Amino acid sequence: MRHTLAVLVENHPGVLSRVSGLFSRRGFNIESLAVGPTEKPDISRMTIVVEGDDYVIEQVSKQLNKLVDVIKVSDISSQASVSRELVLIKVDADPSVRSQIIQIVEIFRANIVDVGKNSMIIELTGDKDKVTAMEELLKQFGIKELVRTGIVAMNRGS
Amino acid sequence: MNGAQALIKSLENEGVKVVFGYPGGAVLSLYEALKASNINHILTRSEQAAAHAASGYSRVTGKPGVCLATSGPGATNLITGIATAYMDSIPIIAITGQVSTEMIGKDVFQEVDITGATAPFTKHNYLVKNVKDIPRIVKEAFHIASTGRPGPVLIDIPKDVAAQELEFYYPKTVELKGYKPNYNGHPLQINRAVEAIKRAERPIICSGGGVISGNASSEVIKLAETCQIPVVTTLMGIGGFPGNHELFLGLVGVHGSYRANKAISSADLIIAVGARFADRVTGGSSDFAKKAEVIHIDIDPAEIGKNVEPTIPIVGDVKNVLKDILKGVDKQTRPQWIEAVNKFNSNGFKDKNNEYVKPRDVIKKLYQLTCGKAIVSTEVGQHQLWTAHYYTFSKPRTFLTSGGLGTMGYGFPAAIGAQVAKPEATVINISGDGSFQMNLSELATAMENQLPVKVLIFNNRCLGMVRQLQEFYCNRNYYGVSFKNIPDFVKVAEGFGAKGFRITKDTEIEPVLKKVIDSKYPCVVDIIIAPEENVYPMVLNGSPISEMIGG
Structure with a gap:
């Protein structure tokens, strides 16, 4: 576990x-x-x-x-807690697929933090499942680079 | 006052009387300050011996021993001694010189990352960056080393820091957020332990090294006597319970006594006091104590449940916990169990038929002639277990051995440290021809400081314990264990100015031992024994400890 x-x-x-x-x-x-x-x-x-x-x-x-x-x-895994991870993903993004990628980014409430001629960097914060789900969806465009911070977590309430 | 002076002054504040050390380029200022102080310096012949001597000093006094070495190879030579102390929970303070702060990390002459290297086997360590921190760090180091579960602490001092000036103030207290040992057992758990003892039909106490470091020997005796509970000790626990007590069953474990191993295997309650169920005790077997309830008392929470899952875990100082338990228990008798235990008699192993002197006879004679009052250190190997079995230790802090790490070469420098601490005591190092050759240069240290340490070498011309392992596990396919060139240990002793003796037959045992015990000089006794002599009983790897060979 x-x-x-x-x-x-x-x-x-x-x-x-x-x-x-x-x-x-x-x-x-x-x-x-x-x-x-x-x-x-x-x-x-x-x-x-x-x-x-x-x-x-x-x-x-x-x-x-x-x-x-x-x-x-x-x-803190067994207690009510919030855990988050930040990822930066650089995807192949030639102009033809850009809008598709932007749609995905919006659905996930992620941000586009850099746009190049043929690539974009997406910043996503979330728990492990959210990060994995987004990664799966972006694979089709080609992920050039990916970096994760590792999880940070905190108990809910006081 | 400079950093070096502050360090030595701090040691004085901690009551340090002696430092075992070896100088070098990175500790010049420390040696200058040491010379000007009231602290005695014992110059060993290698840094490893300085660390072992500090450990021997600590084991007999209960106070932290201090060793000092220069940077680089001086520091790395300390490592074996530090690791030995760590495995046996012995408080030592190791001080090392370091290259100047601005040179650190540049691979300069005699530079080594000693705090990095020793992190796995020090209780804590420090690299001093600011001269003002020196008094606080020394204060903390002594506190950490000697409280809770004791252990070694290393302080690494760069050359430039030792030279900087400070205003000396020695703190009265320590403030460590992350270090607060728990000294008192939980009352509920104590009650459960009391009930378990009352209810048990076949209880046994397994007394470990924690009983000695926790000064809880008298509490263990009281519990054993009040509730009529037989006692076994671990190797580290020897001396914590009197070896001549009627409830004493002997050493437990892979080379434990027949009676001790049988008894602990038939017990319905095991009370482990300051013992960690090491693989040398359980035989690494998952069947160990499966049928018994286990009360595990230890000051280190991490030892509880690590090797054996206890029924009643109690974290606390063993002395306090036993005192609390003693308040709850009543006088009990267990005639059936005591009788059963006393019937665990081995058939005895047959001595090999040869003219050689038997180690057992020598050790028993030594016990008799010293009235059991000597401080005895051992090296590691067969002689170590013969000593454990046949010299009847009755007081804590009289048996010094490397139990956890199993360090050959430990015993002789440890004996030197013990003799420095107790100048009046008879200090004897029982050794083998292999182990003695590891640190025999310390004869010079003993001579120089007029330390009348006695070395008894059981000389079988081979590495007896490894040879025994090859006999059982490698189908007698011996390799790398017999020495083709053996020094004449009598001449070696004489070469250092010490006295040399040799025992080759039974009639020589008593006269030679008498002479040696009475001698005011360091002595070496070369005792020629059979190469094929074995340690029995012996539990084979993976077997439960109730199944012994040669019991």
Whole structure:
């Protein structure tokens, strides 16, 4: 099963390598990892998506908690939460298909952030399913490049 | 005051009396500051030995041991010692020099990313970027190393940072958002544990290294006696429960005693105290403790449920938790279970018929002659397990061994560290001819500092444990295990100025050991044993630990 962990860490150099090193040496797989500062400048937040059963997730959380730089680990996949990912997709877009692509972009409430002679860059924010659905639809035109930020997530309510 | 002076001053503030180290270009200012301080410096003959010595010092005192090395190869030589301490949860502080801040990352002379390299096997580590942080970092390092589940902490100090000036202020407290060990067991879980003990018919205590580091030996004894629960120890737990106690069943695990393994396999309740169900204990078998309820008490939440799923997990300091449990339990008797346990008698393995001295006889004689009061360190291999089985350890912090990492070459420098900590104690390193050759240069350290450490070498002219493994797993297809050139260890000792002895027959055991124990000098005893001597009992890979060879 896929779990999303929100990990609060000290904003110190080397913390990312401590965390990612822990995953590799203990044989855990990271599906995606996003990191950035929080509302407090000395604390960063990592959103880590891990694939594993309950045993693996419990071990991941406990081992993460052992790192002195890790302040808090919460598994937010089982709770009511919002998760989003941002993708940039560069598609082949010669003038004949542009309008079709624009239609798709509108349906998905995505944005076109760059238009070239024969290509466009589309920016899409959404959860995993939305991103995958759009990617499927754009494949027919030819995807030249695709980049995803990895999921960031937050619990709903207070 | 410069950074180097601040570092040494901080060590003084932490009560450090001795540093084991090896100098180099990146720690010149540290050595200058060290010279001007009240801290004693023990110059080892390699950095690895400095780390092991710090660990030996820590194991006998319970305080963090400190080792110091220069950048690059000095730092990497510490690594084996740091990893050894990490696997056995021993608090040491490793201080390394680093190249100047502006040179970091440019692959300059003697540069290595030691914080990166040691991250997997330090409890925490620091690369000091700002000279003002030095006192705080030292304070934190000692706090982290010695509290919770203890472990090594490394501090890497660039040359330029050590030279910068600061105003020294030593903090009184530490403030670490991400480090708050849980010392008290959950009351509900404690109650469940009490009920389980009351209800159990065949309970057993498995006492681990945490009992020693948590100073909980007397609580374990009290629980065992009050509730009449037999006790087994892990290799790291040896000494945590008196080896001569009537409820003691011996070492448990792959090379555990027959009685201990049979008893834990028939128990209906296993109380694991500061033990982590390592593969050396369970045999890596998924059948381990399948029939039993398991109370698992450990200060490290990550150990609970890692190898064996407990029925009653209790996270907390073992001493506190046992005290709480003791409040709930009543005096109990279990005559049937105690009788059953005492009937787990092995038929005994047959000694091989040869004229060689038997290691068991030497160790038992050593026990007798030292009145069981020596501090004994071992290397890794057959002699390690012979020592575990035949020297009856009755006090915590008297048996020093590399249990987790299994580091050959550990025991001799660890004995040096122990002797530095306890100048009056009889400190004995039991070794093999293989292990001794790894760090024998430390004889020079022992001589130089007048440390009367005694080394007993069980000399079988081969790597006995690996040879034994090849006997069982490789169909006696021996390779790379026998030494064709063996140094004359008596002459080696004499070459360093130490005393050398040799034992080749039974009649020599007592007179030689007596002389050695009484000697004021470092001694090496070369004890010639049979090359085919094995460690028994032995559990084959994948078998449950109740199935032993040569029990």
